[in-house]
Amino acid sequence: MQTGYRYALNHQYDVAIQFDGDGQHDVSYVKKLIEPILNDEKDFTIGSRFIENISGFKTSFSRRIGIKVLSFFIKFTSGFRLYDTTSGFRASNKAVIKEFANDYPIEYPEPITVVELLKKGYRVQELGVNMKERLKGHSSIHSWKEFYYMINVCFSILIVGLRRYK
Amino acid sequence: MISANLLIWAILFILFLFCVIVYLLRNKRISMKYALVWILAIAIILFVLMLPSLMYRLASLFGFELLSNMILCVFIGILLFITLALTVMVSGQKKKITLLIQEVSILKKEVEDK
Known part of the structure; x- marks a missing residue:
C-alpha cells in the first residue's frame, strides 16, 4: 500500500485515491471524495458505508460490534467520531501523501493512520x-x-x- | 513460603518491563505484532503472581520442591519460546532478503542490457 503513496510522492501527485480492488467500492464516488481536498477544505477524506446509509449495507453482528469498539477507541484518543473505521476507500492531499510515503503501518493500517492524522492536526472528513x-x-x-x-x-x-x- | 517482599519486587519488575515495551512502541522501535508476544507473556506472569496459592498448587503438582524453582523454570521456558519465535522470524527474513537481492540483481542486469 505504501508503495502507491511513495509513487504518488515521487510523481508529485496532488491527490491520491486508495481504492479496494475487490469490486466493493464505487468509482462514481471518487469525485465526492476529492472535492473537499481540491477546495482545500480537508486534507483527508474517507468513504463511509455508515454515513447517510445510501446502500443499506449489511454487515455481520460481530463485525458491527468490532467497528463500534474501534470507533469508541478512536473517539477516546482523538476526539473524532469515525463511523466506518475500516474503510479502505480514502483520498489524501499532498501533505498526507508525504506522511504516508514516509511512514505507513504494515498491519491493518486503516484505523491507525486515521488516528495518527488526527493527532497531527490534519483535517479529516468522512x-x-x-x-x-x-x-x-x-x-x-x-x-x-x-x-x-x-x-x-x-x-x-x-x-x-x-x-x-508537533 | 514466598515472601511478600519478593512478590512485590517481582510485580514491580514486570510492570517496569511493560512500561519499557510501551515506550518502545510509542517511539516506533518495535511493531505491535511482536510486542503482543511480550504483552501476552507479561499478562500471564502478572496473573500467576497475583495468585500465590495457585502457584503453590501448581508447584506441588509439577513436583517442584521450591516455588522459586518453578518461577525460574517458567521464566526460562517463556524466554526460550520467545527466542525460538525470533529465530523463526530471522530465518524467514533472511530468506526474503536473499530473494529480494536476487530479484533486484536480475532486474538491474536486464535494465543494463537494454
Missing part, C-alpha cells in the same frame, strides 16, 4: 458512499484472526494516543 458486496475475495479480517485483529488495533490506537506530535 463522507457517505455506496458500497457493494464483494465480487470475490474475502476481507483480510475474518474468523479466528478477528480477535487478534481487535487486540492489535485497539492497542495500536492507544499507543498512538500516547504519542506527542
Whole structure:
C-alpha cells in the first residue's frame, strides 16, 4: 500500500485515491471524495458505508460490534467520531501523501493512520458512499484472526494516543 | 513460603518491563505484532503472581520442591519460546532478503542490457 503513496510522492501527485480492488467500492464516488481536498477544505477524506446509509449495507453482528469498539477507541484518543473505521476507500492531499510515503503501518493500517492524522492536526472528513458486496475475495479480517485483529488495533490506537506530535 | 517482599519486587519488575515495551512502541522501535508476544507473556506472569496459592498448587503438582524453582523454570521456558519465535522470524527474513537481492540483481542486469 505504501508503495502507491511513495509513487504518488515521487510523481508529485496532488491527490491520491486508495481504492479496494475487490469490486466493493464505487468509482462514481471518487469525485465526492476529492472535492473537499481540491477546495482545500480537508486534507483527508474517507468513504463511509455508515454515513447517510445510501446502500443499506449489511454487515455481520460481530463485525458491527468490532467497528463500534474501534470507533469508541478512536473517539477516546482523538476526539473524532469515525463511523466506518475500516474503510479502505480514502483520498489524501499532498501533505498526507508525504506522511504516508514516509511512514505507513504494515498491519491493518486503516484505523491507525486515521488516528495518527488526527493527532497531527490534519483535517479529516468522512463522507457517505455506496458500497457493494464483494465480487470475490474475502476481507483480510475474518474468523479466528478477528480477535487478534481487535487486540492489535485497539492497542495500536492507544499507543498512538500516547504519542506527542508537533 | 514466598515472601511478600519478593512478590512485590517481582510485580514491580514486570510492570517496569511493560512500561519499557510501551515506550518502545510509542517511539516506533518495535511493531505491535511482536510486542503482543511480550504483552501476552507479561499478562500471564502478572496473573500467576497475583495468585500465590495457585502457584503453590501448581508447584506441588509439577513436583517442584521450591516455588522459586518453578518461577525460574517458567521464566526460562517463556524466554526460550520467545527466542525460538525470533529465530523463526530471522530465518524467514533472511530468506526474503536473499530473494529480494536476487530479484533486484536480475532486474538491474536486464535494465543494463537494454
